[in-house]
Amino acid sequence: MSESIIEARDLKKIYRKSRIPALDDLDLDVRRGEIFTLLGRNGAGKTTFLRIATTQLLPNSGTIRVFGIDAIRDPKPIRRRIAITPQEGRPLFTLNARDHVILSLMMRGATHEEAARKTKRVLKTLDLDGVRSVHSEELSGGLRQRILIAMTIVCDVELMFLDEPTIGLDPLGRRKVWEELIRLKNEEGRTIVLTTHYMDEAEALSDQLAIIDRGHVLARGNAREVKERNLGSRIRVDVTQGFSFEELESYGRTIKAGNLLRVFTNDEVAQEISREALKRRVPISISPVTLDDVFVELVGAGIEEEEEERKIEEEKMEKGVMMK
């Protein structure tokens, strides 16, 4: 097993003016040379973790070591070896794509010649070559996002952090970025930590991933392991007509989303449902379970718990008001 490049233990962060921890005794390991993805809904703690790991933010307690160095006490040696694309960043309006990438490199000590050479290559890789001299304010959101990604991946660092990097990119743009991240990992041995809401992205890119919610890790492993460990089923059957919810529940765990009924089950039962559907002449769709299903299953439970807690709190408050 390769060495850990990030080791977080019992990491806790509670922001001022907030009672709820953004990170709640979080344990996480990222190994050298892998693409590690953090999945979670908004406010799950993904960005907080990235900000702590990139030495921008201090936790309340716990430890975090990056390259084996204490990131809380000794951030300087870490900073030379990392780069980040922050979430919802915006390029500077007076500069064009080329300026941004050159600035990113020269700021870190590259000569202008070296920066210009590397910039040329990365702009071509991310299809920014055609707009290299256009002021960023005149570019679309997707192209601006690509500039921010280019500013990070062009840096000659061992560890890169990308906070929701492909948000706002079109499908082709996303794939371009995916290809480049995989190339950086395979050919240059870079370690990449990214956060995303896109399950297909996590599945396509990640060597390891963690689903986090309310500052806790709910699941970790590679995509296959996470699916197997947390759903217990390998197959899902989607039905939109001809079956009732109660009827499908007898085949396995069933969820309802709009008109869609989804049963999580195994190969044999899926074949049984399929035969029944043929008899009834109704269409069904059988496919392997996805990370999306695991995410909904794990995080959905959290949301239900939250709802319960909220209701209890509200009831307590109502009782308190009535007592008064």
Added chain:
Amino acid sequence: MTGQIAARETRSASTKRNIRTVLSVSYYLGILPMFRIPALLPFVFATPFTILFILYVGGAGSLLASGLAGALTMSVAQQGLILGADLTGFKIDHKFQSMVVASPVSSFTYMFSIALSELTFASPPVAVLLLIISHSGVGSLAILEMIGVILLTWVTTSSIGFFLSTYVLNTRTAFLTVTFISTLISILPPVFYPIKILPSFLRPIAELAPTTQASILIQSLSGAHFASSQIELSWIALPLFTTFFLSLALFKARWRES
């Protein structure tokens, strides 16, 4: 190679890197925007030259010397303080500061680089004002001393701007705060007018503004008469203000958030 070994950087490599950081940041964030959008320049001239014009017309020329000293001080101070608003924008809206913190660039190098880019913006009005002052018969040694005063004012106000930017939480508040402080230290105290006009009980309060000290020094270098004790006090006070605010920026600014 272990992390610890790879993390070391020689002093000369670090110096070279810092020089490149300062040059690239000040070029891309200061010089380049000024040439690309020259329409920004009138904003730099607007306030100091408007006040100078009013003083010139209203005082029938009698307040020209102090007006020139005030305009010179304000041109630099205003741009130093604007650094605070610009940095807040880079931090909140652009998230550029996130990229910088997670890089080898230190808070001091970043502040100095951006301050240099702001000085670039301040340089056209400063050059015009120094030209006018030198044409009024002020010697080249005095002009050099004035440049020294300008540099101290630049470091002081840039430090104030940087310190503020690390605490302010949104760009709008940053601009309002900077405008307020600029008025408070560049217009209200005796920057554009001689300190002797002020009632004596207000003078000690006025002297708490670093810009007051800068203006007194520039006025005296332009030929205005002050008591020698006053000049000595200003030559001591201004560097002290610079040291204090620079220390505040270096040691108390919130570079890494808690």
